[in-house]
Amino acid sequence: MVSKNQLKLIKSLHQKKYRNQYQLFFVEGIKTVNELLKADFEVDGIYVVKDRVAQFSDYTPTIILESDLKKISALHNPSGVFGVFKIPKPKEVVTQDWIVGLDEVRDPGNLGTVIRLCDWFGIKHLICSKGTVDCYNPKVLQATMGSIARVNVVYEDLTVRIAETELPVLGAFMNGNNVYQEELPKAGMLILGNEANGISDTVSQRIHKKISIPQFGNQSAESLNIATATAILLSEIRRG
């Protein structure tokens, strides 16, 4: 059984403040829980409803009442499998490959989708400015579909990272060079900006090359959103 105090603690993890305080986060669904276990994330507790215990062989989960699960879940229809994990220490960003940087991205769905795209395109490190939404936010984790287990997300001052990197730094802008006509380097840093304001001025100043995805339709079309722009730019980087 799960005590009232445990439930209260787990429920508090919906808020960034308590995730930071306890250095814990939670995920839902057997797929994501299993991927974090497989990726050696440190477990604080796995909670499952009775009829799903059999789905775990290497780990003995705690049984939780469906009514208790509803209290802690972020989902309308809780999946029956719930894991609490320790927030891992960010790994050092050492790579001769592409990395992605996000400047003040606010929408959890967008960050989650970008993490999932990094996983698909084999990008190991994602650098987020400190004002970017927390990657352990339940909505972000839901959108990553387990990819959080394989992408190293680091929060830091983007301008410092750019100043220190030896990689070429490209940024997505509305008025940059046509990405289809650019010879893209083998490795680099790709920066995308905030949903409403794009890349901030302080970061812009440090970017080596501005790139754009050209528009083919009506000029009044809204700019592409962060997730679809990231998809296209990572595709361009990898397609060779």
Add this chain to the structure above:
Amino acid sequence: MVSKNQLKLIKSLHQKKYRNQYQLFFVEGIKTVNELLKADFEVDGIYVVKDRVAQFSDYTPTIILESDLKKISALHNPSGVFGVFKIPKPKEVVTQDWIVGLDEVRDPGNLGTVIRLCDWFGIKHLICSKGTVDCYNPKVLQATMGSIARVNVVYEDLTVRIAETELPVLGAFMNGNNVYQEELPKAGMLILGNEANGISDTVSQRIHKKISIPQFGNQSAESLNIATATAILLSEIRRG
């Protein structure tokens, strides 16, 4: 002033059943309302809070109380500008360019993003299977960011359309030909499938060529979602 009966009717437009019955839909925000006006959508009524009336020059809107607007809005923070329009008759799909087809896409955000992508990439016609989410659903319209004004969305039997078209028909699959290595035709029909199940068997059988976006990362990465896959494939089609 807006009568109680009018409010009730407008509120009913949250549901597809009533949108079909009245042949009306609503959008929110001055940008989308203006784009629909500009695109000659037939207006049923424009409702704005008092201090935003001045933003309309060619059309005299009805003033609405903020408390009434809250009752009919789909948003947590209504924008103060609300338009009710007649559902347009779908235009005939005549083109020598690419068109996009969706097979049973259920998520309103996904459909909205696909419509926005079609607008960006200059795709004029989007064919949706009858089970695809309604494009006049408020959440779809929110995600289109006004692009619904410029993309002709048609609901029909996809298999009939495919049987009748003279265009080559390509479908996005997990196990198709590497899209980066394909010589894509100048015009065609690009089909994407349901979020969980992909393209249905009956539609699959009629597709001329299966294409895939190759995976560069870990094999356990979840497949790309509909919106990001559409972004990459339309980019491939247009980049030349």
